[in-house]
Amino acid sequence: LPGNFPIGCILIYLTSFANPNPEAYDQMGCLREVNEFARYHNNYLQRALHNLRQMLKRDNPNVVVVYADYYGALESVLARALFLGFDREFLLKSCCGIGGIYNYDGRRMCGTPGVPVCREPEKYIHWDGIHMTQKTYRHMSEFLISDMLSKMQHVW
Numbered sequence: 001l002p003g004n005f006p007i008g009c010i011l012i013y014l015t016s017f018a019n020p021n022p023e024a025y026d027q028m029g030c031l032r033e034v035n036e037f038a039r040y041h042n043n044y045l046q047r048a049l050h051n052l053r054q055m056l057k058r059d060n061p062n063v064v065v066v067y068a069d070y071y072g073a074l075e076s077v078l079a080r081a082l083f084l085g086f087d088r089e090f091l092l093k094s095c096c097g098i099g100g101i102y103n104y105d106g107r108r109m110c111g112t113p114g115v116p117v118c119r120e121p122e123k124y125i126h127w128d129g130i131h132m133t134q135k136t137y138r139h140m141s142e143f144l145i146s147d148m149l150s151k152m153q154h155v156w
Helices: 010-015 034-059 070-080 134-155
Strands: none
Touching: 034 070, 070 134
16 A cells, blocks of 8 residues: 655645745755655554554455555655766756746646646656656656565565
8 A cells, every 4th residue: 555755845745835944845855844744644554554454464364465655765766866867957847847946837737738848858856746757656666666575575
């Protein structure tokens, strides 16, 4: 079961909840309080999954419920972005978008006439301000598969 992304790093939230106080942002440029909320949600979900596992174990010991750490997966990509080949200039900008400091405007979404798409999406983490690029999702998948397999091996 998937947890939540560090939504304070997603461009739609960075735009919607922009804060003039630099202390509102972490070292990666993400909104601290919004990410705290996402971590709270994920911790609550993991406690609920632990209880669900205990309940299911009594009836069917072969059932495996695994938490997919989307927060950790995207955080890992953001922390290793330059090593993974993303461009420093585009870490918090959308590839398909227009306007604002994040190249995102909720009134002029990707696919709307006149909204451009970048020439090199592999340099961007964010596709359209809401979704990630294919390259980002690929690196997140590698993190998630490794993380989930290690958790499942403890069960077997």
